[in-house]
Amino acid sequence: MNAKPPDPIRPADDAARALARRLISEARTGALAVLAGPEHPFVSRVAVGALSGRPLILVSRLSQHTTALTIRPACALLLGEPGPKGDPLTHPRLTLQGRVEAVDKGPHRDLWLAHHPKAAVYFDFADFIMFRILPDAVFLNAGFGQAYTVSPADLAGA
Amino acid sequence: MNAKPPDPIRPADDAARALARRLISEARTGALAVLAGPEHPFVSRVAVGALSGRPLILVSRLSQHTTALTIRPACALLLGEPGPKGDPLTHPRLTLQGRVEAVDKGPHRDLWLAHHPKAAVYFDFADFIMFRILPDAVFLNAGFGQAYTVSPADLAGA
Secondary structure (H helix, E strand, O other): OOOOOOOOEEEOOHHHHHHHHHHHHHOOEEEEEEEEEOOEEEEEEEEEEOOOOOOEEEEEOOOHHHHHHHHOOEEEEEEOOOOOOOOHHHOOEEEEEEEEEEEOOHHHHHHHHHHOHHHHHOOOOOOEEEEEEEEEEEEEEOOOOOEEEEOHHHHOOO | OOOOOOOOEEEOOHHHHHHHHHHHHHOOEEEEEEEEEOOEEEEEEEEEEOOOOOOEEEEEOOOHHHHHHHHOOEEEEEEOOOOOOOOHHHOOEEEEEEEEEEEOOHHHHHHHHHHOHHHHHOOOOOOEEEEEEEEEEEEEEOOOOOEEEEOHHHHOOO
């Protein structure tokens, strides 16, 4: 039996928290993991509008992720797209792990269209609905070997 | 009660299959959804080497995704990064849904380093291990409102 290695995930410092906030504020899309069944993860791209550590997503009722979230609100969202150059695994990214709550999209219309001007075409379609992601845990990967836990409360005002 | 709308996901045609194969062959990273617990999805970025519809991933034993996969092999992998321009939701992407099997990384060394030259630094580290993703279901989103199911068998030789 080998001894368990030390936990490689450190608590966030100020620089890590600042990076997490930047990844949130710059995010326009993310990779959303949901449960298509109790032991059946699914992942798809979703549009994200994130002014805080509790991002909004606008999704179609016709999509698999929306069907899944309606039955099981547990989810995780990966933010931070790799750029076209360099090793993609050195690009920072953030995972928010938690659940969704349904929100009325109307009050968020201006914010959403400021982030996603082309969404004006479909924002008001009846099958498009909005959820807010409520993270219980946040993980920052700032690059190779640089993993941090971030307190969701520290991102609340991001 | 409203009637359920017709299923918006169509079976793939030749163009959809060709696009799915291209997304697989071009993928260098993906967003991997795993189960951190029985009802607890997690998502993170992983390096991908995909010559076929059963892609390889190289991951560290120190990472959360590897811990999860070791306990629960169910997963889903999103391939197809949005480019820097245009509406990210119009960029095509592919979800492979299934499970992983552990594979010996040694025989895949040359292939992996051809895809990921910078991985030469850590490929041989003992904590890096390889899995193959065995999809049970494949979904292509070719752009807004263009969703297809693809047969995993149709991608076997991609």
